[in-house]
Amino acid sequence: MQAIPLNTDSSPEAVIELLFKLKIKDVMTTDVVTASPETTMREIQLLMKQKRITGLPVVAATGLAGIVSMDDIVNAFDKGTIDEACEKHMTTNTIVLQENMPISFAVSYFNKYKFGRFPVLNTENKLTGIVTASDVIEALLVAMNKEVERLEQGTQDALKKAPNRVLEFKTEPFNFETAGQASTEIKKLLRSMGIHPAVARRIGIASYELEINQVVHSSGGIMRYYITSSKLVIEAVDFGPGIPDIEKALCEGFSTATDKVRAFGFGAGMGLPNTKRVSDDFSIQSEVGKGTTIQALFNLEAADETQ
Numbered sequence: 001m002q003a004i005p006l007n008t009d010s011s012p013e014a015v016i017e018l019l020f021k022l023k024i025k026d027v028m029t030t031d032v033v034t035a036s037p038e039t040t041m042r043e044i045q046l047l048m049k050q051k052r053i054t055g056l057p058v059v060a061a062t063g064l065a066g067i068v069s070m071d072d073i074v075n076a077f078d079k080g081t082i083d084e085a086c087e088k089h090m091t092t093n094t095i096v097l098q099e100n101m102p103i104s105f106a107v108s109y110f111n112k113y114k115f116g117r118f119p120v121l122n123t124e125n126k127l128t129g130i131v132t133a134s135d136v137i138e139a140l141l142v143a144m145n146k147e148v149e150r151l152e153q154g155t156q157d158a159l160k161k162a163p164n165r166v167l168e169f170k171t172e173p174f175n176f177e178t179a180g181q182a183s184t185e186i187k188k189l190l191r192s193m194g195i196h197p198a199v200a201r202r203i204g205i206a207s208y209e210l211e212i213n214q215v216v217h218s219s220g221g222i223m224r225y226y227i228t229s230s231k232l233v234i235e236a237v238d239f240g241p242g243i244p245d246i247e248k249a250l251c252e253g254f255s256t257a258t259d260k261v262r263a264f265g266f267g268a269g270m271g272l273p274n275t276k277r278v279s280d281d282f283s284i285q286s287e288v289g290k291g292t293t294i295q296a297l298f299n300l301e302a303a304d305e306t307q
Helices: 013-021 041-051 070-079 103-113 133-158 181-192 197-217 259-263 271-278
Strands: 055-060 063-069 117-121 127-132 165-171 221-227 231-238 281-287 291-299
Touching (some): 013 103, 041 055, 041 063, 041 070, 055 127, 063 117, 127 133, 165 181, 165 197, 181 197, 181 221, 197 221, 197 231, 197 271, 271 291
Antiparallel strands (some): 055 063, 117 127, 165 221, 221 231, 231 291, 281 291
16 A cells, blocks of 8 residues: 655654645545445445545444455455455554544654555534545645745744743644644754754654644643753643552553544554653652653753663
């Protein structure tokens, strides 16, 4: 499957801006061809051939039920089940995108899961579109041709070296429209300050993990960044539900993610362990029902990468 060779650590600033400015709804296909659970695999195969598509969402009265890919069609031919209803043979463990997510999420999903397409849902979990890697690449190329020069000029003036400051960003539960914004702004500021790229990368990892944790696991929160010429402290404060067992939460692979969280591709249990691993100092306090406060400290004067 097609991958998209971009990331928010090494891509040019103008491209990073576009990855967070453009939303999934800006690039997705809204005229989606769908099937019902009762549609046969043969009918879907003919429909896919007619429409020249390689995947088709299956929608029931309750919403998205699954997706049928070319692999599913080939398997149905091999097993002699091509005339059976697709509900028996479709892929039901679907990973979805939300239409208000920045397309940076789509880039990450295509590179991580190697799928050819992802269904797109709105905030009411209704299917509103489908997005392919080609959709994302085409939209990026068009947008970059129009905006790269303007964005590069504006970025240099907006982000100047300014130690001894505090930056603050708010997060909201499952608001993917702004998720990742704090991490992106901090990485741009660190580059403008001339911080070693390896140190900036560690800070970016910790910031993103903590920010996304607030979006998908809490009732919202605040990301604060205390910056001096020698150090940066990330303080992530959320408003619940709290962590019952901090020791377990710091173990790789341990997760209390809900089905909704896992449907969006999160919940691998690596957020807090990754943050602790890349930090020069790390502390966490949590109370069930009241929230969690995490602090991650980084030495900005480090000359090389030791993590």
